[in-house]
Amino acid sequence: MATYILRRILQTIGVVIILSYVCFYIMTLMPGDPVELMISSNPKITSEDVARLRSLYGLDQPAYKRYLNWVAQISTGDLGHSRTYRVPVSELLGPRLWNTFFLSMLALGFSLLIALPMGVYTALNPGGKLDSTVNMASFFGISMPSFLLALILIIIFAVQLGWLPAGGTETIGADNTGLAGVFDRMKYLILPVLSLSLQSIGSFVRYARGSMLDVLRQDYVRTAKAKGLSYHVVIWKHAFRNALIPIITVVALSLSNVFSGALLTETVFAYQGVGKLVYDSIMGNDFNVAMISFIISVSMVLIMNLIADILYGFVDPRISYH
Amino acid sequence: MSDENLQKTQAQQDILKMEQPQPLWKMIVTQFAEHRMAVAGVITIVFFILLALSADLISWATGLHPHRQNVSGRYLLPFSHSEVGSSEKETAVETWIANNTELASQLQAELVSKGLIAVPEDDALFEVALMPKEEIAGILTQLEMVPSSFKTMLDDFKKYHPFGTDEVGRDVFIRLIYGARVSIGVGILSTLVAALIGLMIGSLAGFYGGWIDSLLMRVTDALLSLPLIPVMIVIAAVDLQKVPLLAQYVGSGYESIIKMVLIICLFSWMTVARLVRGSILSLKEREFILAARTVGCNDSTIIFRHLFPNVIGPMIVSLTLGVGSSIIFEAALSFLGLGIMPPMASWGNMLTNAQEMIYKNVWLTILPGTMILLTVVSFNFMGDGLQSAVDPKSIRR
Numbered sequence: 200m201a202t203y204i205l206r207r208i209l210q211t212i213g214v215v216i217i218l219s220y221v222c223f224y225i226m227t228l229m230p231g232d233p234v235e236l237m238i239s240s241n242p243k244i245t246s247e248d249v250a251r252l253r254s255l256y257g258l259d260q261p262a263y264k265r266y267l268n269w270v271a272q273i274s275t276g277d278l279g280h281s282r283t284y285r286v287p288v289s290e291l292l293g294p295r296l297w298n299t300f301f302l303s304m305l306a307l308g309f310s311l312l313i314a315l316p317m318g319v320y321t322a323l324n325p326g327g328k329l330d331s332t333v334n335m336a337s338f339f340g341i342s343m344p345s346f347l348l349a350l351i352l353i354i355i356f357a358v359q360l361g362w363l364p365a366g367g368t369e370t371i372g373a374d375n376t377g378l379a380g381v382f383d384r385m386k387y388l389i390l391p392v393l394s395l396s397l398q399s400i401g402s403f404v405r406y407a408r409g410s411m412l413d414v415l416r417q418d419y420v421r422t423a424k425a426k427g428l429s430y431h432v433v434i435w436k437h438a439f440r441n442a443l444i445p446i447i448t449v450v451a452l453s454l455s456n457v458f459s460g461a462l463l464t465e466t467v468f469a470y471q472g473v474g475k476l477v478y479d480s481i482m483g484n485d486f487n488v489a490m491i492s493f494i495i496s497v498s499m500v501l502i503m504n505l506i507a508d509i510l511y512g513f514v515d516p517r518i519s520y521h
Numbered sequence: 522m523s524d525e526n527l528q529k530t531q532a533q534q535d536i537l538k539m540e541q542p543q544p545l546w547k548m549i550v551t552q553f554a555e556h557r558m559a560v561a562g563v564i565t566i567v568f569f570i571l572l573a574l575s576a577d578l579i580s581w582a583t584g585l586h587p588h589r590q591n592v593s594g595r596y597l598l599p600f601s602h603s604e605v606g607s608s609e610k611e612t613a614v615e616t617w618i619a620n621n622t623e624l625a626s627q628l629q630a631e632l633v634s635k636g637l638i639a640v641p642e643d644d645a646l647f648e649v650a651l652m653p654k655e656e657i658a659g660i661l662t663q664l665e666m667v668p669s670s671f672k673t674m675l676d677d678f679k680k681y682h683p684f685g686t687d688e689v690g691r692d693v694f695i696r697l698i699y700g701a702r703v704s705i706g707v708g709i710l711s712t713l714v715a716a717l718i719g720l721m722i723g724s725l726a727g728f729y730g731g732w733i734d735s736l737l738m739r740v741t742d743a744l745l746s747l748p749l750i751p752v753m754i755v756i757a758a759v760d761l762q763k764v765p766l767l768a769q770y771v772g773s774g775y776e777s778i779i780k781m782v783l784i785i786c787l788f789s790w791m792t793v794a795r796l797v798r799g800s801i802l803s804l805k806e807r808e809f810i811l812a813a814r815t816v817g818c819n820d821s822t823i824i825f826r827h828l829f830p831n832v833i834g835p836m837i838v839s840l841t842l843g844v845g846s847s848i849i850f851e852a853a854l855s856f857l858g859l860g861i862m863p864p865m866a867s868w869g870n871m872l873t874n875a876q877e878m879i880y881k882n883v884w885l886t887i888l889p890g891t892m893i894l895l896t897v898v899s900f901n902f903m904g905d906g907l908q909s910a911v912d913p914k915s916i917r918r
Contacts, residue, residue, distance in 0.1 A: 214743050228759045335558075338905075342897040344849045346856055347890040350876060354883050365879075459748030463853055467876065477751050478857065481758050493751055500748045 204509060211501045219494050223266045226486060234258060236282075236484060269490070279487030283480070288491050291476070296458070296495070298368060299465070299472035302391055303457040310396035310403055311450065317400075318407025319439060325412065333404060340401025349394040349467040356390060363390055366469040391468045395461055399453060406449050407442070414442040447514055451507030458499040552910040559906020562899035569896060573701040580695055585680065587699045588864050591690030596882040599685040599693075605678045607651060614650045617674050624668045631664055654679060685884055688874050693885065697892055700866040705896065707778060707861075708848040711785035715847075716840055718786065719793025724824055724832070726794070727801030738798070745791045753850065756784050757859035777862045781854065785847050796839055800832045834911045841904035845897040852893050868893050 234252050238244055253259045257268060272279065278288040321330045357365035369384050414420065415438055423433045453460075462474030469475070473492055480489040554560060572579070580586060594603030605613075618625040625646060632645040649657060657675060661667050684693040726737040757780065804810065805828075813823050854860035855869025863870055868889040875886040 214746075218747070222755060225755055225759055338558075338901055339894070339898060342845060342849075342901050343894055344852055344890075344897075346853060347872070347893060350872070350879070350886045350890065353876075354879060354886060358879055358883065455746075456748060459751050462750045462754075463857075466857065474751070478754060481754055482858070489755075493755060496748060496751050501746055504746050 200512070204505075207505050207508070211498075211505055214501060215494065215498050218497055219270075219490070220263075220266055222490060222493055223269065224262050226489060227262050227265070229481070229484065278491055281480075281485055281488045283483050283485045283488070288487055291488065292473070292492065292495070295471055295473045295476050295492075298470065299458055299461055299474060302388065302395070302465070302470065302472060303461050305388065306392045306395035306461075307399070307450070307453055307457070309392055310399045313396075314400045314403035315407055315446070318404045319411055319434070319442075321404070322408045322411035322415065323434070333408075337401040337404045340397055341405075343398065344463075345394060345398050346463045346467050348397055349390070349464055352390050352394050353467070365390075366467075368471045387468075387470070391461075391464050391470055394467075395464050403446070403449065407446055410442040410445045411438065414438045417441075444514060448507070448511055451503075451510060455500050455503035455507060457503065459496040549910045553906050556902075556906040556909060558902045562902035562906070565895060565899040566903065569701055569705060569892075569899075572698055573705055576695075576698045576702055579698055583695070584677065585682070585692040585695040587691060587696045587866050589691060591680075591686065594682075594686055594690045595688055596878060596885070597682055597686040598882060599683060599884055601682055601685060603680050603682055603686060603690070605680075610650050610678055611647055613674055613677070614646050617671065618646060621668065621670065624671070628664070628668070628671070632660075635663060650675065650678070684888055685882065687871065687885055688878055693871075693888060696866040696871060697868070697888060700868045700871060700889065701892065701896075703778065703861055703865060703867040704848055704851060704869070704893070707781050707785070707851050707867075708844045711782045711847050711851075712789060712840055712843045714782065715786045715789035715843065716793050716836065719790035720797055720829075720832075720836070722790065723794035723797025724801055724828065727798040728805065728820070728824055728828070734798075737794070741791050741794055744788070745795075749788055749850075750853065753784055753788065753854060754857065754859060756787070757781075757854050777860065777865065781851055781860050784854070785850050788850075789843055789847060792843070793836060793839060796835060797832055800835060801828055804828055804831055838904050838908045838911060841900050841907060845900035845904070848893065848897055848900070 234249060234256065237252065238249060250259075257265055260268075278292075280286070281288055281291055284291055317333055321327075321333050324330060353365050356363045364387055367387055369380070369387060420433060420438050423437045428437075458473055460474075461470075461472060462478060464470070465472040465475040466478055473496060476488065477492045477496060479485070480492065591603055591605060591609075593606040597603055629643070629645040632649065649660060652660075661672070680692070682692050682694065684697065687693055687696070722737055722741070726734045810823060810827060813827055818827075851860055851867070852869035852872070855867050856872050858870075858873055861867035861870055863873075871889040872886060875889070878885050
C-alpha cells in the first residue's frame with residue numbers, strides 16, 4: 200500500500216511539472232504580452248525603451264529559459280505579482296480558494312442530500328410513476344449546460360421575482376462580521392449552489408438507483424429478509440451500505456472537481472472564486488496569476504483523485520493494492 | 522372443422538414467422554423503436570438537421586438575414602416588426618436609382634405629373650420611400666406601372682421577426698437556424714474525428730499490449746484526470762498566428778471553427794480509446810481471432826477486418842453521448858467568448874451578450890438555451906435507446 204501511494208505521488212508530481220511547462224508555453228502563445236499592454240497605454244514610448252523593458256522582463260529569451268527562471272522564482276516562495284490587482288498573488292489566492300471551496304462543498308452536500316434518498320426510493324419501487332418522472336428529470340439534468348441553468352435561475356429569481364441577488368459574493372460596502380456576515384453570504388450563495396448541484400443531482404440519482412437495484416438483487420438481502428429483520432433494517436443497514444461503494448467512487452470524482460468545476464457558474468454569477476480568477480486572468484493577460492491559479496486548480500484535481508483512490512481502497516475491503 | 526384447421530395453420534404460421542432468422546439491423550431497429558423517448562429524440566435531431574441544412578433556403582424565403590444589423594430595431598420582442606432606419610432607406614433608394622436610371626426617371630416624371638409628390642423631380646423617389654407604408658400603398662396604386670424591383674426594395678424596409686432581434690438588431694430566428702449549422706456541425710465533426718483517433722490508439726494499445734499499452738494508457742489516464750474547462754480555456758485563448766502550423770488558417774471565416782474542433786477533439790478521444798481497448802482486450806482471446814492467425818492473417822488484417830466490426834457496437838453508443846457533450850463544450854466556450862467568434866452565429870455565442878440583456882429581453886437567453894437543451898437531450902435519449910438496443914442481453918424476440 201505504501202509503495203502504491205508513493206508511486207502515485209511521484210506520478211502526480213511528474214504530471215504537474217509537465218503540465219506547468221505546457222501551460223507556460225501555451226501562455227506565451229496568447230495574444231498580447233506584458234510589454235504590449237504598456238505600449239498601448241503609453242503612446243510616447245520609444246523603441247529603445249521597449250527593447251529595454253523586454254530584456255528587463257526577460258521576454259526576449261526562449262520559452263524554456265523563461266520557464267526555468269519562473270521555476271527558480273517560485274521555489275524561493277515568491278509567487279509573483281498580479282498586474283491587474285497590484286497585490287502579491289498569494290494574497291489574492293487565499294480568499295478566492297476559500298470561496299470556491301465553500302461553494303463546491305455546499306453544492307456537493309446539497310446534491311447528495313437530495314440525490315441519495317431519491318435514488319433509494321426510486322429503486323425500491325422500480326417502474327412506478329415516481330421512477331419515470333425522476334428518470335426523465337435526471338436526463339434533463341445531465342443534458343443541461345450549467346451556465347444555461349444559471350441564467351434561467353437568474354431570470355426566474357432575480358429578474359422576475361426579485362427575491363435573490365443576481366450575482367456577487369457579498370453585499371458591497373457592508374462590513375458584516377460574524378453571524379450577520381454569514382447570513383449575508385448565504386443570500387448570495389443560494390442560486391450558485393442550486394445551479395451547480397442540479398446537474399450533479401441528475402447523475403448521482405442514476406448511479407444511486409442503479410447500484411441500489413444491483414444490491415437489492417443480492418443473496419444477502421434475501422437472507423436478511425428471511426431472517427425476519429424489519430424492512431428498514433434490511434434496506435438501510437444492509438442494502439444501502441453496500442450500495443454506497445460505487446456511489447463513493449462517483450462522489451470522490453466529484454470531490455476532485457471541487458476547485459475547478461465551478462468555473463462557469465462563478466463566471467455567470469460573478470462569484471469571486473478561483474475559477475473566475477483563472478478566466479479573468481487569462482482574458483486580461485495577467486500572466487502570473489493565470490499560471491499560479493491554473494496550476495493550483497489542476498494539482499488540486501490530481502491530489503483529490505489520489506485521495507479518492509486511497510479512500511476507495513479503504514472503503515471496499517475487496518480491493519487490495521499490491 | 523375448417524375453422525379449427527384455419528386457426529391451427531394461423532398458429533403454425535405465427536410460430537414459423539417467429540422462428541425465422543432476423544438480420545441484426547432489424548433486431549436493433551425493432552428494439553430501438555420500443556423506447557419512446559429515443560424515437561422522439563431521433564425525430565427531433567432529424568428535424569434540426571433538416572432545418573440547419575436548409576438554412577439558405579429559409580433565409581431566401583423569409584427575407585431575413587443572419588448578419589444584417591439594424592440599429593434602430595434592437596432587443597425587439599418576439600413576433601414584432603422592425604423598420605429600417607431612414608439613412609439606410611436613402612442609401613437603398615440611391616443604389617436603386619443608380620442601377621435603373623431610365624426606370625427611375627420615368628417614375629419620377631410620373632409622380633410629379635400626377636401631382637402626388639410636392640417636391641422637385643429628383644427627390645421624388647426619396648420622398649416616397651420615407652413615407653409610412655399605407656401612404657406608399659395608396660400612391661403606388663395610382664401609378665401606371667411600378668417596377669417590381671422598386672416594390673421589393675420598398676418591401677425590404679419592413680421585416681417581421683418571429684423571435685425578435687438581438688442587441689445589434691439581427692434577427693434571432695434565422696440566427697438560430699444558422700447557429701444550428703455551426704453548433705451541430707462542430708459537435709458531430711469533432712466527435713467523429715475524436716472517435717477515429719480513439720479507435721486507432723485504443724486498438725493499438727489493446728492489440729499489442731506490453732509497453733505500448735502501458736505507455737498509451739498512462740497518457741490517456743493523465744489526460745483524463747485533468748479538469749476540462751480550465752484547460753480548454755487556456756488552449757482556446759491561444760492566438761493562432763503564433764502557432765507555426767496553423768497560422769495559415771487565420772483570416773478565413775472558419776478559423777474559430779477549426780480551433781473549436783481541434784480543442785474538443787483533444788479531450789474527447791480518451792473515453793473512446795478506453796472503451797475500444799477494453800473491447801479488444803476481451804475480443805483478442807476469442808477463437809475466431811485464433812482461427813484468423815492460423816490462416817495466416819497479418820496484424821492489420823486482423824485489426825481492420827475482424828476486430829473493428831465487433832468494436833463498433835458499443836462505440837456508437839458512446840459516440841452519440843459524445844456528440845451531446847461536444848455541443849455543450851462548444852456552447853460553454855463560445856459563451857465565455859473563446860469559441861466561435863461573432864458575426865458567425867452559434868448557439869453559445871448568442872448567449873454571450875444575453876446576460877447583460879436579461880432585464881430588457883429575456884427571450885435572447887431562453888431561445889438559444891432551449892435549442893441547446895433540446896438537442897443535447899435528444900442525443901442523450903438516442904444514446905440511451907441505442908444502448909438498450911445494441912446490448913445483446915436485452916434483445917428479445
